[in-house]
Amino acid sequence: MYWLHETTETPLPPKADTLARLGQAGLPVPPGFVLTPEEASILASTPQPPEATILRAEIELYYRNLCERSGDTRVAVRAAGPQEDTEKASFAGQYETRLNVTGGAALMEAIQSCALSGESARLLAYQQTLAPEAHRSPGVIVQAMVHPQAAGVLFTQHPVTGDDRYLLIEAAPALGEAILSGIENPARLTFSRNGQAHTLIATECLPTAFREAEFWQPLLRMALEVERLLGSTQDIEWAYADGQFWLLQARPISTHPLVEPPPDFTLWTRANIGEVLSGVITPLTWSTFIHVIRQAEDPRQSPRPSEMARLFGGRAYMQRQALWDSYANIWGIRPAVVVGRGIGCDVRDDADTLRRHQPTLPLSARFVKSVYVWREVLSRHFVYPKLEKYLEALGPQLVFLSEENTNPMSLGTLRKH
Incomplete structure (x- = not known):
């Protein structure tokens, strides 16, 4: 068992190791301690081995010292998986977290629950897909509870478009769990790396002081420092309490959208699909949309609708030639009329080119x-x-x-x- 603010040569789970590094670098991380996976697995065992009694007494001592440091008996207890928060897989939301845990008995129960969360069917399925290395038990982090006025996440690279010129902040009043669990729609704020506000969306859900761009400058500077210390773009969980921002977690952004130049508009168009899917689309929305389209397709269709669309910078486009080809080779239908007037894709300047490239089908x-x-x-x-x-x-x-x-x-x- 180790305090987060003390250095140790013992390997810690990535989540705990990152918090320790950031705290030791002087960044505001809530004080706490960490149980190694081996220690956590002792408390998760049934029946518990004899050494569990000694371990429980040690945890009680650490807990009392933590309460004295923070001036509060409430703590946050979180599992820390051995493969969690790595560049290969984040395991976001897969392990157990307990908030506002008070008292020794409740703490032991929370630690045991977090340790056992490494055996859940949901986590094992996730692990098999993204990180199928040999399964190992998680460690457990116990930290002083932060009681925030607002909390949320910050990405030092846009998670959908892949644009690293801007930092994206998502924020909600009180605990950030509402955002992470999808219960609330957060305020969304984007800033350039020099701190200039780019967009401030739905900030009316936040306290008045939080709606000003200047308010977020300390968090932006802190995030850039985290990125510098850890050496890669970061997904950061934060909270604002007691007049300052706190760092609750930092992990590498594990999905990096392909950053591409804008599409060649002689080949791609936003006509029609831009009305259905306006703005930047999340990966979940896009994958669901394509899945639904595929379910409705007829195998005889050529080209198939699902093969005609793709994303550029998180926005949906349709292939102009494929749109044309969909209505070509049909008796009584003129592609230029359907694509131009029906779909809204202006093909007046290149109708001859599209016609030349359409496939030639046999009469049958x-x-x-x-x-x-x-x-x-x-x-x-x-x-x-x-x-x-x-x-x-x-x-x-x-x-x-x-x-x-x-x-x-x-x-x-x-x-x-």
């Missing part, structure tokens, strides 16, 4: 594609509306299938129908 393939498209068009305009009308007319006749008529008392009535 053109026939199949034309039948497929016109069947869909006619069905949408004539068949589907009629079906809807018929179903609407049938509605009153199906009342006997409602919930009140499917209970045991009315089964006889249902059988008569």
Whole structure:
């Protein structure tokens, strides 16, 4: 067991090691101590070995000393996995955290729970996917509880666009758990590396003082210092309490979007898709969108819609040639009209080029594609509306299938129908 502010040659889990390095460098890290994975696994064992009694007494002593330092009996207890907070995988949200733990008995229970969180099915599935090295138990960090006016995360590189010219801050009142768990939509603020405000979004959820760009300057300087000390772009958890910012955690940004130059607009367009997916898109939104599109695709479609779109700088674009090709080789349809007027992609200057590059299909393939498209068009305009009308007319006749008529008392009535 080791104090975070004291140096040790014993290897600590990455989360604990990072906090120790930052605290020893003079940055504001809440005081605390760390149990090694070996010590934590002793308390997680059933039955516990004889050395658990000595370890519990030692933890009690460390806890009393920590309470004297902080002037508060409440602590935060967090698991610290052996592969957590590394460049390969963050394990964000996978391990257990307990906040506002008070008293020795509650502390022992929290430590045991955190140590056992390394065995959860969710974590093991994550580990198998991203970090399938030999499984090892987590250590446990115990720190003085910070009671913030606001808390959140800071990225020294934009996590979606990959742009490292700006720092992104997400903030919410009180505990940052609301952001990390997705319960609240945070305020979002972006700053250039020299501290100049770039965008301030939804800051009305924060106390008045937090809405000014000047307020965030100490946190920005602190984040750049963390990045310098640790040698890579960082995902930082922070809190503001007692008139200052505190560092709660720092990890390397484990996903680096491919930074590309802006798209060649002779090849790509935002027409139509920019109305559906406006602004910068998160990886979750994009992967869900593409998955849904693929589920609705017909294997006979060429090109397929899911193959026509991609992201540039976090924004969605459609391939102009693929859009054109979708409506080419269909009898009775002019691609220039559909793509230009229907979708809103201006092709007046390069229609001849797009036409030259469209695939040449044999007569049989053109026939199949034309039948497929016109069947869909006619069905949408004539068949589907009629079906809807018929179903609407049938509605009153199906009342006997409602919930009140499917209970045991009315089964006889249902059988008569």
